[in-house]
Amino acid sequence: MTKKTEYLIIQYANDGSIMKQLRVPKSLNLRLFLERLICRDLDDDALIGSCLRSNSSRFYDPFQIVDMRDEHRRDQARDALSADPNTKDPVGVYNCARNAQIPLGKTLMTAGINHDYFVKEVEV
Numbered sequence: 001m002t003k004k005t006e007y008l009i010i011q012y013a014n015d016g017s018i019m020k021q022l023r024v025p026k027s028l029n030l031r032l033f034l035e036r037l038i039c040r041d042l043d044d045d046a047l048i049g050s051c052l053r054s055n056s057s058r059f060y061d062p063f064q065i066v067d068m069r070d071e072h073r074r075d076q077a078r079d080a081l082s083a084d085p086n087t088k089d090p091v092g093v094y095n096c097a098r099n100a101q102i103p104l105g106k107t108l109m110t111a112g113i114n115h116d117y118f119v120k121e122v123e124v
Helices: 030-041 044-051 053-058 069-083 090-098
Strands: 005-012 018-024 107-111 117-123
Touching: 005 030, 018 030, 030 107, 030 117, 069 090, 069 107
Parallel strands: none
Antiparallel strands: 005 018, 005 117, 107 117
């Protein structure tokens, strides 16, 4: 039987303490949710200033979302190929390992100006 998983979003304070933890379903649009979560904590001037055309040359992104899922998949695929370098189907091994589940508990995304939001996949 397959284990049911969901996303755990943790917001850290500057001193490293946990400010907030949210558990959300995997059917959620994670990037959009993070943007809305961060907007709630921004003051109006910072949010408006980030969207003004006059600031387009010095673009300020208040979300700073870094998606690390692709890096984890690439690492899994490289590890699978290095474990069996003499395989007759390197493309198949690479693709199979790349499509495999990312291990639970690894950080999938970070977000926020100070990278204070972290997203992990955990068991329900």
